[in-house]
Amino acid sequence: MWLVFFLLAIAGFQVLSMLVERDQLKQFDHAIISTVQGWENDTLTKIAKFLELIGSSAVLIPGLLVLSIILFIYLKHRKELVLLIGGMLGSTLLNHALKDIYKRARPDIHRLAEQAGYSYPSGHSMAAFTFYFLITYLLWRHIHLRRWRIVLLLFSACMIVCIGLSRVYLGVHYPSDVLAGYWVSACWVALCIRLFRAFARTRK
Numbered sequence: 001m002w003l004v005f006f007l008l009a010i011a012g013f014q015v016l017s018m019l020v021e022r023d024q025l026k027q028f029d030h031a032i033i034s035t036v037q038g039w040e041n042d043t044l045t046k047i048a049k050f051l052e053l054i055g056s057s058a059v060l061i062p063g064l065l066v067l068s069i070i071l072f073i074y075l076k077h078r079k080e081l082v083l084l085i086g087g088m089l090g091s092t093l094l095n096h097a098l099k100d101i102y103k104r105a106r107p108d109i110h111r112l113a114e115q116a117g118y119s120y121p122s123g124h125s126m127a128a129f130t131f132y133f134l135i136t137y138l139l140w141r142h143i144h145l146r147r148w149r150i151v152l153l154l155f156s157a158c159m160i161v162c163i164g165l166s167r168v169y170l171g172v173h174y175p176s177d178v179l180a181g182y183w184v185s186a187c188w189v190a191l192c193i194r195l196f197r198a199f200a201r202t203r204k
Contacts (some may be wrong), residue, residue: 006187006191010122010187010188012105012183013180013183013184013187016176016179016180016183017102017120017180019176020102020104020120020176020180021102025174025176028175028176028203029107029174029175029176032108032168032175033107033109033168033174033175036165036168037109037110037168037169037171038171038176038194039169040112041171044169045112045168045169048052048112048113048166049112049113049166049168049170049171050167051162051163051166052113052124052163052166052167052170054159054163055125055127055128055163055166056124056153057092057127060088060127060131060173063131064084064085064131064157065089067084067135067141068081068085070085071084071138079196079199079200080138080196082136082199083134083138083192083193083196084135084138086192087134087187087188087189087192088127088130088131089135090188090192091126091127091130091185091188092123092126092127093124094184094188095121095123095127095181096123097123098120098121098184099117099118099119099120099121100118100125102118102120102121103118104118104119104120104174104177105118105119106118106119106172106173107119107171107172107173107174109152109171110171111170111171111172112169112170112171113170113171113172113179114172115170115172118121119172119173119177120174120176120177120180121177121178121180121181121183121184122164122167122173122177122178122180122181123181124164124166124167124173124179124181124185125160125163125164125167125177125178125182125185126179126182126185128159128160128163128164128186129137129160129181129182129185129186129189130188130189132155132156132159132160132186133156133158133160133186133189134189134192135156136152136153136156137189138192139152140152160182164178164181164182165178
């Protein structure tokens with residue numbers, strides 16, 4: 001059953017990519033861009049640029065190292081370290097590979113920031129989804145109070161959504177880039193967790 005859902009998710013991404021390549025999501029993208037960029041003000045621009053920094057490798061890599069040290073030294077969960085580092089590394093490589101395949105140019109409607117490289121799928125969105133989802137998955141079992149689990153879940157969801165919206169707000173990605181980033185990351189994270197659980201069972 002799990003394999004069926006995974007294959008359907010991949011097929012869904014292929015359909016989305018086909019629509020993007022045929023330029024059939026142009027109205028969808030421009031409608032959302034107009035709405036999101038219609039919120040523009042100095043405060044939101046500062047927040048969006050801060051979220052851009054939070055979702056960049058300059059912040060995610062040190063954050064990943066700190067969490068890896070915590071998992072390795074304090075929590076004694078070395079298997080989880082493999083999931084976290086492997087998941088993030090794989091997500092980055094997968095994003096670069098997909099960008100090279102689809103070669104979608106970035107939007108040029110209204111830019112509040114500059115970003116090099118191709119647009120599809122969004123690297124920031126993929127990194128944010130993978131990072132915060134895996135952190136939520138790994139910390140969930142160590143948090144026993146329901147209210148703190150809800151806080152963790154809401155915080156991670158908020159960061160994923162806000163980082164994705166910031167890419168549209170800054171004019172460096174189409175909404176469909178962000179959705180594709182989330183979609184691919186969801187598939188990738190699901191595969192990583194599945195392999196991790198199988199690996200953990202064999203170790204036991």
